[in-house]
Amino acid sequence: MxxxxxxxxxxxxxxxxxxxxxxxxxxxxxxxxxxxxxxxxxxxxxxxxxxxxxxxxxxxxxxxxxxxxxxxxxxxxxxxxxxxxxxxxxxxxxIAHVSVAENIYVGALRGPLFDKRAVYAKTRADLAKYGFERLIRPEALGSTxxxxxxxxxxxxxxxxxxxxxxxxxxxxxxxxxxxxxxxxxxxxxxxxxxxxxxxxxxxxxxxxxxxxxxxxxxxxxxxxxxxxxxxxxxxxxxxxxGRDLTQFFHREPVTPGETVLELRDVGNEHVSGVDLTVRAGEVVGIAGLVGAGRSELMKTIVGDFPITSGEILVSGRRTSFRSPGDAIAAGIGFAPEERKAEALVLQRPVRDNITLAVLKELSRWIFVRAGAERALTADYISRLRIRTPSSEQLVGKLSGGNQQKVVLARWLATRPKLLVLDEPTRGVDVGAKAEIYAIIDELAHAGVAVLVVSSELPEVLGLADRINVMAGGRIVGELSRAEATEEAILALAMDESRIS
Ligand SMILES: Nc1ncnc2c1ncn2[C@@H]1O[C@H](COP(=O)(O)OP(=O)(O)OP(=O)(O)O)[C@@H](O)[C@H]1O
Ligand SMILES: [Mg+2]
CATH class of the missing domain: 3.40.50.300 (P-loop containing nucleotide triphosphate hydrolases)
Structure with missing residues (x-):
């Protein structure tokens, strides 16, 4: 050394x-x-x-x-x-179809001498050496x-x-x-x-x-x-x-309107016994440790995972979404955590990706109003500081954070009645974060009901009117804006994860 x-x-x-x-x-x-x-x-x-x-x-x-x-x-x-x-x-x-162990030693151990048991044992020892043994199993498949x-x-x-x-x-x-x-x-x-x-x-x-x-x-x-x-x-x-930014964002709560989203005792293989409401104009945060079931709950709401018990109501009507497509058609916006796999059309330009969800609004008959589409795209590129040579650049060529901004722009542009955001500022830079918070606040003021999952506690604390803490697929507590602190959230999240 x-x-x-x-x-x-x-x-x-x-x-x-x-x-x-x-x-x-x-x-x-x-x-x-x-x-x-x-x-x-x-x-x-x-x-x-x-x-x-x-x-x-x-x-x-x-x-x-x-x-x-x-x-x-x-x-x-x-x-x-x-x-x-x-x-x-x-x-x-x-690699999706092979184990964690094989993914780690990819290239190193191939051929007829490949001894799965030995590799699993070595992987287990290496994971323990670096402190990851609790978080991942050597046998788990890449796709899971x-x-x-x-x-x-x-x-x-x-x-x-x-x-x-x-x-x-x-x-x-x-x-x-x-x-x-x-x-x-x-x-x-x-x-x-x-x-x-x-x-x-x-x-x-x-x-x-x-x-x-x-x-x-x-x-x-x-x-x-x-x-x-x-x-x-x-x-x-x-x-x-290249300039100063104002201090951390704190939103001004609005008086909430009608209940837009209601979950009653919702359960499936990922979550159980979830009761949750989000009203128009409200920003509800979901906090918890990784593996607590936050993303799974969001996917359950938009119909990615079927429910096996309880019911989900949107604007008082029981839903039966079988896919996020159904949810979108019912006026729900969903920006998932894994932008690459789930949200972006990498081989299409920035413009198409931003306007994908609003094409109906921008269309007169079946023709997209090109002017409106251009204006909307230009507005979001500038507000979110999306670094791209033009609105025609393929999204796959943007930097990671700029891809994330494009996904968000798409959903912020739709003004849905319910907006579900999973880690909205993951990988986004400090300047654009502030702008994203301002847009979420603007949408809430316009009556949109917003549900936000975030691992960044200052973010949930700054944005949410109420915070639900999850652990082990359940909601283990709710904190009002006044009660919510980083310590209070972590205490709930960790305490319950130890029991389950
Ligand atoms: N393969 C590529 N083709 C065209 N442009 C590219 C390619 N890779 C990167 N760029 C561009 O180069 C610039 C720098 O990108 P880079 O990925 O290094 O940014 P970064 O600092 O890592 O950003 P982030 O914080 O979003 O990850 C960006 O404008 C990006 O769009
Ligand atoms: Mg990068």
Whole structure:
């Protein structure tokens, strides 16, 4: 191992364009042994592109890379891996039809000598070594994994190589509080062992907890690198966004109207005994740890999972949605947690993705009013600061956070009577978050009933009029805005998860 502070990875003057899009220009980065260097910047600032250049996934147009003092040119991620550099991807790829164990050791153990039992045992030991043993089973199939579990698979794949340099690209965007805690302990341990760590995140709290240094990018250029001890929240926001932002959002509650959504003793294989109401003009938050059943409850409401007991009423009428399509037709908007798999049409332009759900409104007879469609798209691109060369860009080519903004824009644009948002700001930068909160508030004031799931407690606390806490597929408590604190929510969420 190298002495703490030794520069293990040095990138100088990195440039990269995708056709007309200039993703990076003149970027320098140093990652030091025994230190965590955070890489921050708005959605589309170039963070993931920079990491993909380090691994050799992308070839830079300009600049040089040195690993432990030696210049390197990786043309294939396998080469950087052998050289001791790993990046935990923002959107981990997991093979659906094989087990966790095989996913972790993919490539390493193939052929006739493959001994499943031995691999499971090794995986179990490795999971325990890094503190993940409670969260995932070696035998579980890739297709059954939650986003958090897929993230763990991706992290384990890297750790089993014992790299000297390891970068995390928004690792906590799909993790809850408790998994994040395990991950932070792990990162601190790796740092103490002398690993050089790069860490991309939009969450300030984490940055201040973990990072020794912070490198900020804006519009593909380096703004600067600061020692964490010598900077603060406001300065970082200014460096990232280029302007000041007002303090954390707190919405003004409105007097709620009629009950829009009502669940009476709803149960199925994922949730049980759920009673819940959301009235027009109300924002109801759902909090809980990962695995508490929050996303499953949202999917149950929109008809993805059938109910086996109880009933769901929308505007007083009993529903029998058999798919989210039925729910949408009944005036419900649903932005799911897994934007890639469930929500976006990656091969279509930004414009189509935003207007998909409002086409009926924008259509006269069967013709879409092109002017109205353009105006709506332009409005959301600018309000949510969606970084795209034009409204015609394919969504698949946008950065992760910008894809998320497109999904949200689609549902915010529909003004449904009920809007169900699962982790609405997951992976979204600090400037756009504030705008998303303002739009949710606006919709509530216009009489929309909103149901929000979020793992970010400050977000639920700032947005929700009431907070329901889930654990083990049940609602274990409700907190009014006045009663709700991070401690109160966690106490409910953890207490119940221990019992079940
Ligand atoms: N394969 C590609 N083709 C075209 N443009 C791309 C491609 N990959 C990235 N870009 C563009 O390069 C810019 C930087 O993207 P990148 O993914 O590095 O951003 P990021 O900082 O990681 O953002 P986020 O916080 O949203 O993850 C964006 O404008 C993005 O749309
Ligand atoms: Mg990214």
């Amino acid at each position: 190298h002495a703490p502070g030794t520069v293990m990875l040095e990138a100088r003057g990195i440039g990269k364009s995708f056709g007309p899009v200039r993703a990076l220009s003149g970027v320098d980065l140093q990652l030091r042994a025994g230190e965590v260097t955070a890489i921050m910047g708005e959605n589309g600032a170039g963070k993931s592109t920079l990491l993909k250049i380090l691994t050799g996934d992308y070839q830079p147009d300009a600049g040089t890379l040195e690993l432990a003092g030696t210049e390197v040119h990786f043309t294939d991620p396998r080469h950087s891996r052998i050289a001791g550099l790993r990046v935990i991807a923002q959107e981990p790829e997991v 994994l939650s986003p958090a579990q897929r993230q763990i698979v991706e992290i384990m794949r890297a750790l089993v190589d014992e790299p000297a340099v390891i970068c995390f690209d928004e690792p906590t965007s799909s993790l809850g509080e408790d998994e994040s805690g395990i991950l932070f302990a792990l990162i601190q341990r790796l740092r103490d062992e002398g690993v050089a760590i790069g860490y991309v995140s939009h969450r300030m709290q984490e940055i201040f907890q973990l990072a020794d240094r912070i490198t900020v990018l804006r519009d593909g250029a380096l703004v600067g690198t600061k020692l964490t001890a010598e900077t603060d929240h406001d300065e970082l926001v200014r460096m990232m966004v």
